[in-house]
Amino acid sequence: MLLNSITKKYSGSAVLNDLTLDFNQGEIVGLIGRNGAGKSTLMKIITQTIQTYDGSVAGNHQVGYLIEEPKLFSNKTGLFHLTYFSGIYGNTFNLNEYEGLLLNLQLFDVLNKKVKEYSLGMRQKLGIVMSLLNNPSYIVLDEPTNGMDVETSFEVLRELRRMADEWNVGILISSHKLEDIEAICDRVLFLEDGVIADEQQFIKNKQRTLTLVFENSVDLAAFALNQHFGSVIHSGDKDIQIETAVANAEIFKMVNQLGVRLIDFTAEKKTLRSVYMNKFRGEYHDTQY
Numbered sequence: 458m459l460l461n462s463i464t465k466k467y468s469g470s471a472v473l474n475d476l477t478l479d480f481n482q483g484e485i486v487g488l489i490g491r492n493g494a495g496k497s498t499l500m501k502i503i504t505q506t507i508q509t510y511d512g513s514v515a516g517n518h519q520v521g522y523l524i525e526e527p528k529l530f531s532n533k534t535g536l537f538h539l540t541y542f543s544g545i546y547g548n549t550f551n552l553n554e555y556e557g558l559l560l561n562l563q564l565f566d567v568l569n570k571k572v573k574e575y576s577l578g579m580r581q582k583l584g585i586v587m588s589l590l591n592n593p594s595y596i597v598l599d600e601p602t603n604g605m606d607v608e609t610s611f612e613v614l615r616e617l618r619r620m621a622d623e624w625n626v627g628i629l630i631s632s633h634k635l636e637d638i639e640a641i642c643d644r645v646l647f648l649e650d651g652v653i654a655d656e657q658q659f660i661k662n663k664q665r666t667l668t669l670v671f672e673n674s675v676d677l678a679a680f681a682l683n684q685h686f687g688s689v690i691h692s693g694d695k696d697i698q699i700e701t702a703v704a705n706a707e708i709f710k711m712v713n714q715l716g717v718r719l720i721d722f723t724a725e726k727k728t729l730r731s732v733y734m735n736k737f738r739g740e741y742h743d744t745q746y
């Protein structure tokens with residue numbers, strides 16, 4: 458997808474100012490910036506929700522999205538939404554095709570409950586699944602882990618990585634949670650003063666200490682036997698610490714391929730946070746992010 462020289466003004470003042478950006482299918486791109494920087498505006502231009510702007514966008518015909526909260530019918534079930542919105546896109550909802558995703562997102566067992574009984578996190582997760590119903594080449598997600606606890610965010614981020622790797626979906630994701638962005642993105646764009654002020658491929662070629670916790674010792678053993686990412690610093694009953702320069706994406710890909718269950722993942726260096734603070738905000742504004 459290519460966005461070329463995008464300028465968007467509200468009441469004469471430019472929110473986006475001659476912004477150019479490209480991204481590919483299979484790639485996860487993070488978008489960060491302060492409140493009001495124009496992240497949602499940029500996303501709405503990609504999804505054609507905003508149609509008046511200068512510049513051009515190519516390759517955005519098949520885009521799914523979740524911007525702000527998903528629009529749901531509170532008295533209808535999760536399954537109704539998936540069936541109904543598939544129909545709107547001219548498709549028939551095939552539960553088998555989505556079973557794995559719904560199970561991994563802990564939504565499968567609540568599909569027959571009305572969404573008014575769903576928590577905010579569950580509604581967000583349903584919104585993410587709904588964004589896939591038109592078989593998109595790209596999805597655009599505005600703060601998708603809002604309202605989610607740490608564990609739920611992790612489930613969602615892991616599934617997004619899987620969508621990019623296995624379904625070849627390109628994902629643009631905005632968030633104020635830098636750790637979320639850091640966990641899954643291939644590259645990160647800093648939106649400032651209406652343009653991409655910086656781009657970091659900070660995850661690659663950086664030596665980090667990763668801690669991976671598996672559901673059980675069998676899963677850990679399978680991972681330890683197959684991993685070739687770097688040296689093992691520590692190995693416990695279910696957890697392992699490795700030092701590596703390999704992108705998180707590669708590690709998640711292997712976890713998926715082995716079919717093992719990872720229940721926690723941390724990277725020791727918070728490089729995105731430090732890069733962001735140093736470049737734009739000054740360390741005393743940390744609380745905004």
Ligand SMILES: Nc1ncnc2c1ncn2[C@@H]1O[C@H](COP(=O)(O)OP(=O)(O)OP(=O)(O)O)[C@@H](O)[C@H]1O
Pocket residue numbers: 467468472490491492493494495496497498499
């Ligand atoms: N419909 C509108 N009319 C006028 N101004 C608008 C409109 N929509 C957004 N803006 C303004 O444009 C700027 C960018 O808003 P936008 O929602 O794109 O920022 P954002 O980066 O997504 O912010 P946040 O992180 O708070 O979600 C803000 O100053 C906002 O007030």
